[in-house]
Amino acid sequence: MRPFIFDEDTTFWYETLRMFGHIAYGGADFGEVVTTAQRIAESDYDSWHDGWLATADRVAAEAERSLEQGHRISAADGLLRASNYYRAAEFFLHGDPEDPRVDAAYARQVATFREFAKIRDIEPVEIPYEGTTLPGYFYRGDGGATVVMHNGFDGSVEEMHFFGAAALRERGFNVLTFDGPGQPGAVRKGLVFRPDWENVVGPALDWLAARPYVDRERVALLGASMGGLLAPRAAAFEPRVRALVAFDGVYDMGIVIAERFGGDRKAARESLDDPGADAFMRELMEQDAVARWAIGHGTWVTGTSPSGYARAMLDDYHLGDGVAERIACPTLVCSAPDDFTFKGQPETLYAHLTCEKTLIEFGEAEGADAHCQSGAQRLAMARIGNWLERTFR
Incomplete structure (x- = not known):
């Protein structure tokens, strides 16, 4: 999908598209995204923060007034967008995690989502x-x-509410979402990324195993x-995973x-x-917007x-050395042709799989050619949801 705003900064454009995509499951409203983006100076991180913070504060304040007045549906809608x-x-x-604005906005993200979760019967x-x-x-x-x-x-x-949890709950699935090491809720506890992710998923599966209503x-x-x-x-290393979606x-x-x-690794x-x-x-x-952020x-x-x-x-985060080939469960791999970061990688993963496997290639004509199909969340979730339903039927 061609940029129609922030056309000189790939990262600002994609993050705006990401916001548009989350409209599908209540995470944004079109006019709020457009008017916020129009206030932001391209490639200016301070301007980006100030623009989105102002919108978040305004939407959260209205949602909290609705909650005080007993309008729970309106409150839930606003709290989710504000989050x-x-x-x-x-x-x-x-780039400066000690900047007080980082934790201040993050704390509000979590607080507003948890207020929303309480209304929608989602358990922290x-x-x-x-x-x-x-x-x-x-x-x-x-x-x-x-x-x-x-x-x-x-x-x-x-x-993850927008990237699958809401959609799969609609289809009757139980859903457990979590932040692992390196991700927002865990890195703030000093837990940084680790490549052996089976040691992260394992405790989540242990937690599930204690729930009598989980098969x-x-x-x-x-x-x-x-x-x-x-x-x-x-x-690849956790046999309790019976189906996989990449x-x-x-x-x-x-x-x-x-x-x-x-392209030269050496x-x-x-x-x-x-x-x-x-x-x-x-x-x-200094030379590249994507590198600056990443x-x-x-x-x-x-x-x-x-x-x-x-x-x-470079050295540790890969599925080579036979790791991909170890995966034994049915696996769905999604692919976006205009992924500015991982173009071609879904196809490489798919080629290495030896299990029962499915590749879904999304397209530009569907508005689904961006990373994680941002901008086409309903379409992506329909195809992922259908595959999961077929797999567990």
Whole structure:
């Protein structure tokens, strides 16, 4: 889909499209997104924060007035939109996680979503994990199959409401969403990303196993964005996962890093081992909008330096060495032809799978060619939901 706003900044355009996409499940309203975007100066992170924060505060205040007056449906609608707008407000500020605006907007994102969840009978949960807990939400369905879901490199557990939880609950599934290490609710506890994601999904499955209304033989795992690599990694080593959705599929994060070095992994490794690697990475941030955001965020969520983040992605976050081939459960891989980050990777993952497998290629004519089908959430959820229903029928 061609940009019709922020056409000089890929990241600002995609994040605006992401907001438009969340309209489908109540996370935004068209006029609110457009008028907010019109107030934002292109490529200006402070302007982006201020624009979305103002909209979030206004929508939240009206929702809270509705709640005080007993208008629960109106309150729930507004609280959900406000939560998503607060998520957007702090999105580009992670290059300096000590910036007080980061935690202030995040706290409001969680608080407004939890108020919404109370009205909509969604249960906040804490999943025991290595001496602490991972935050999540449980959506009780009609007692059938259960889908465990998590986001990827930058999205929150609250955002998973729009990336599948609401849609699958409508179809009768139980849904458990959570933030794992490196993701918003966990990184604030000092938990940074780890590649062996089976050790993250395992505790979530343990939590589910204690619920008498959960059928342990009918549990699926869905990972969104970079979660399209993390979830397959977990499924390769966790036999309790009986179906897998890679939304969209990712095979190797190292490809993304190597592209910055002409696609040459060896050259990338040598450059990243050089003493001047961090200076080079900061130079790259000045030259490229995507690198500016990704490196700043990546440094925080991996708990390393800019070059340390890149080395970790290059070396550790992949499904090679036979990992993809270990996946035994039925697997759905989604693909977007105009994915500016992971173009071609879903097809690579699909080619390596030896299990029962399905590839869904979304298209530009459907408005679904962007990363994670942002802008076509209803279509994406229909196809994913249909596949899950067929798989567990």
